[in-house]
Amino acid sequence: MAGPGQTVDPDALLPRLRIAARPFLRNRAFVVGAVLFGAIVLATLATPLLTDRGPNALAIRDRFQPPSLAFPLGTDNLGRDMLARVLWGARLSLMIGLSVVLINGVFGVLLGAIAGYYSRLDNILMRVADALMAFPAVLLAIGIAAALGPSAMTAVVALSVVYVPRTARVVRASVIVVRELDFVQAARAGGATDARILRRHILPNCMAPLIVQLSFVFAYAVLSEAVLSFLGLGASPTVPSWGIMISEGRTYLREAPWLTIVPGVAIAITALGLNLLGDGLRDVLDPRMKVEQG
């Protein structure tokens, strides 16, 4: 009798994928998070289909309209359609979030891998990371953004500087654990170079905590970008970002609360969705990182 397998053909790919997907679909946090974030992403991609009004189309006559059939999310102080603004703003926020995630993915992994694998460099790198992490994230972002001048690029750079040390720490912790596992020693015994060992053996086995971390980074980036924009340090006002919308809506909080509520809710849904997604991913992936009973 062959060893333990599934009742399904163990070599077939599709059924294996379906079985692999099951624990994810059973995790409530993951599903809810995926739905929320997925909705935001879909809305962002389908923006041209959902509205034909531009985010900056002025219509002074229609200003301060509360949500109605004609304007599903109302209009702002300049008569601009809130729905259009929030949808186009989503693009910016998500783009910035994605950029920060990508930069974290590259530099966080690079630094974390080096620190985790080479103990002699570990100390220096981690002290630098500690120094950066000693600053409250938003304050550091504000400082950098203030120095570089407001723009979307600035936001990306500032947020990346803030979060890369944290991502690097997560990767480093994983690398330190995996590097001691027997199959890594086996690779060394086989004559693999350090680069090969990191690339083929260590890093692929550090993916789970990294993915979870990146989902959180995405959420924090969206939130922090909103803060930066709110303070006028983020993207320029030509493209509305959710933070700017909140900032501009603040003055009219009493008469037209929807000006702040709408972008606020959008941020909340995005951040909540990503956080739940991250939680769900961690629940599903982490226990499986442990020893699988053979």
Place this chain on the structure above:
Amino acid sequence: MSAPLVEVEGLVKHFTLGGSNILLRRKPVVRAVDGVSFHINERETLGLVGESGCGKSTVGRLILKLLEANAGSLRFAGEDLLTLPPERLRKLRSDMQIIFQDPQSSLNPRLTVEQIILEPLYSQGARPSAELSRHAAGLLEKVGLPVRFRNRYPHQFSGGQRQRIGIARAIASNPRFIVCDEAVSALDVSVQAQVVNLLQDIGAEMGISYLFIGHDLAVVRHISDRIAVMYLGRIVETAPTETLFAAPLHPYTRALMASVPISHPGLRRRRQRLPGELPSPLNPPPGCPFHPRCGFVQDICRSQLPPLRLISTGHEAACHFAESFLETRPVPGAATEMGGYGDADH
């Protein structure tokens, strides 16, 4: 008599415990391997036995240069491993491989079986090809696994099967020497027997020398031509297998044999158990490391470290009184006494 394949002389490995206490002048040192010497010939299996903390696994890793020795000399196929340029060492690694104890952590969970098996070849610069795939298929057959397993992942296999995959990986580059680091200790008894037989067959067929590290004397006996016994970082006795079992000279070896669980309830008797515990490797006793537990301890044992010396042909022991044991009866429970029990031997 050709030169030995592996020659180890005075190998030393100390681990300093990471004490962050800056007030302590000296950091505590674990003398994991404290002067170990032995040799392994071509096509020979040397068993290395000892209990936990004796340093046997560390020795295995030192030989393969997975750990850096603090002192001593290490020669493989005549080449001095400690002074070898890194690139030459990397190439030499195809000749010396290792099989690990834990089937769960010895295979990369993200690679397929074929990728795992061929990894030592890829590391040396080979590129994936149809020929290599055939080679992998041949290796799977050799270790008794169906070829159709080649695209599966480790988590789909049992412990015994994973060990077989580990063996296939170890022989992929046609090595001359393999360190088996407790390779069967984590397996069930019936699977253990299968894997031990497999190792013997492969070793004979491919002309591989083994350093078989283990703690189970009975298992080690089956596969080894010669056996070395370790205690607290030192080798206390080395002898050809049957000589060791017929006439163990070191008190620790004798105690080890007496502690092996009996094979039949009829052999139960009030046995003289080895008293005490393994001393901490941080603070080994002065003189002979075994003296606090030794039933034959004399004054000299407490102050002078006995060297590993030749007592009779091929038989070395590190005891001041080794010669006096040449004449004693075999240890109860060892081979010759059991021989009389022959008929009930299933």
Place this chain on the structure above:
Amino acid sequence: MTTDSPLLSVRDLTVDFSPGSGRLPAVDGVSFDIAPREIVCLVGESGSGKSVTALAAMGLLPPSAAVSGDIDFAGRDMTQLSRRQWQKVRGAEIGMIFQEPMTSLNPVFSIGRQLVETLRAHERISLRAARERVVDLLNDVGIPSPRQRLDDYPHQLSGGMRQRVMVAIALSCSPKLLIADEPTTALDVTIQGQLLDLLGALRESLSTAILLITHNMGVVAETADRVVVMYSGRVAEEADVFTLFDRPSHPYSAGLLRSTPNLAHTARRLTTIPGAMPNPADPPPGCLFAPRCAMAEVTCDAGRPAMRVLPGGQRSACIFAGRPPG
């Protein structure tokens, strides 16, 4: 068979972690008794169900497990006990020791404190009196200078010492039954012997019965009065230890005995049992061992063999049991 009423009586115990899936249950129809002061070894390899059986006997199965069958301890039906009731029984009447002493002992409390806590959880006893009892206990399990060791933490002790502390905790309330799950597996062979001697001595002095779970036939040979051999969730054979080693009545037991390396075998090759344990998701139609059995015939595939009782009390789940070999 003993004439005293058994201390522990397990009847048709079935534990299924995935009911309704068609997979083999982890434990399937297992029955055995333990008499007072008896040492019974539950032997099997991984996947045999021996640990799950022990957990069931200790009431430590997860709530998701589907359990059926009877477990009677000292005349009481244990299958209906609530968590609270189990907590009273565990420690006081049934003691347990596990394989890994490091994870079984709480690393942040001293061993003295853990022992005292266990005592005071089950008995009304003052702190001072408890500490005195604990010193005696540590002495009984062979820990040198027990009074000084009271304040030691688990990590300051060696594996063998920690296991002795486990035994002390388990026996502190003089339970009638001690369940030991692979107590020697993580220990060195010279320490193993000490621990087995200790268990035997304590059985004598405290009149405790012991259910010892192991995969090591040597441990069985050293300590058992009776042996229950398990394979893939079912009992393959039950016999007193001498009968098992001399005349195993199930091919799996015989195979296990033959493939255990021991110092008596001078042959270089080990005898093996070919094949591997059945896949729980795809079990053989008849006897679970048939695919690996040299004696298997067509009738073996017809259905699971029933337990048959042989003269002398030995029980076997093989249809050929009792017939002369060959």
